[in-house]
Amino acid sequence: MTTTAPFLPWNRPSLGSEEEAEVIDTLRSGWLTHGPKATRFEEAVRTDLGVEDAFAVSSCTAALHLALLTVGIKPGDEVITPSLTFCATPNAILQSGGTPVFTEVDPITFNIDPKAVEQAITPKTRAIVVMHYGGHPCDLLAFRKIADDHGLVLIEDAAHALQAWRDGLRAGSVGDLAVFSFYANKVMTTGEGGMIVGRAELVQRARLLGRHGIDTSVWQRHGKRRTADYEVTVPGLKYTMPDITAAVGIQQFQKLPEFTARRSLIAASYDRSLAGLPGLRLPTVLDGVRHGWFLYPVLIEPVGGRTRDTVANLLLDAYGIGTSVHFKPVHRLAAYRYLKCHLPVTEQVAARQLSLPCYPAMTSTDVQRVIDALHAIWS
């Protein structure tokens, strides 16, 4: 069967007149770069998460790079992280001079496994970068304890988990630093954008490094009573989020609880309607977790000629439904193959995983269309 229905993408952002009005206000204000809107956005995220400080940047990748530079990662330092993640983290580790050490994930949540991390610690280990896969937080308490016991820095890559909890703790509030992504497909978006949050003295250093190493912001220097004089105290980079972008972020962040609620409802519909299809494993939510549902990740066992790839191709070609894969394991990518890792759980998950469409812009009809298509493929 080939569908005549319009293409249903894997993801589409939800933007409205509120974002448009806030951007127009910024464009007319005369101040376009990191200034009052970025400060408002940072303050909103900071208070909501209950963290000491927040700095809005140009991407989560920039936030990761700043986090690693801030805690002083240097050549010879090892940084433990999963391979089942986006290349941004290991790329940032290498760009900071460190060495990524890929460890195994838990086969249920696909999150980095605390036991594997403990086994990977060596005298050269300086930091652990955990990632909350798809919006299901890692074992935050376990990782905090491991970091404290071994004197390591804990960084949370919370790109998928701006609104998720585990054991009463908010993802992004436990690490020494945590980073978020506002890339176009994330739970809220600014197109491109990110934020680094955490302990005040660390975020303050990240802020300095992220604006060339200059000791005052341009917005501060713009003030009438300030002098235009400034000092460069460390050689930094330019990673600040412009106010045009922050304007979108302010409005998206206000809508986030509503977005997360809609994502949870879609996940619940999939849970109910797809349960029992042989060889299709639906996501497990552990006790004590409030999932952020950035992804709805299923595993497809390769049985009787049906594989993850045949299902993805059929959904696209016959039913006009987009899907995605999270992720190609980083240790299998050309730039990383030299590391020669043995990660059988990661490889098993990566070969079977498929992300179904799950986002607030989907209508109930869209959700039903995905469910019907999967039932048809399985019939």
Ligand SMILES: Cc1ncc(COP(=O)(O)O)c(C=O)c1O
């Ligand atoms: C887990 C994870 N970390 C980091 C990033 C990088 O985010 P950005 O595109 O904002 O740099 C992504 C992007 O998809 C991601 O999935």
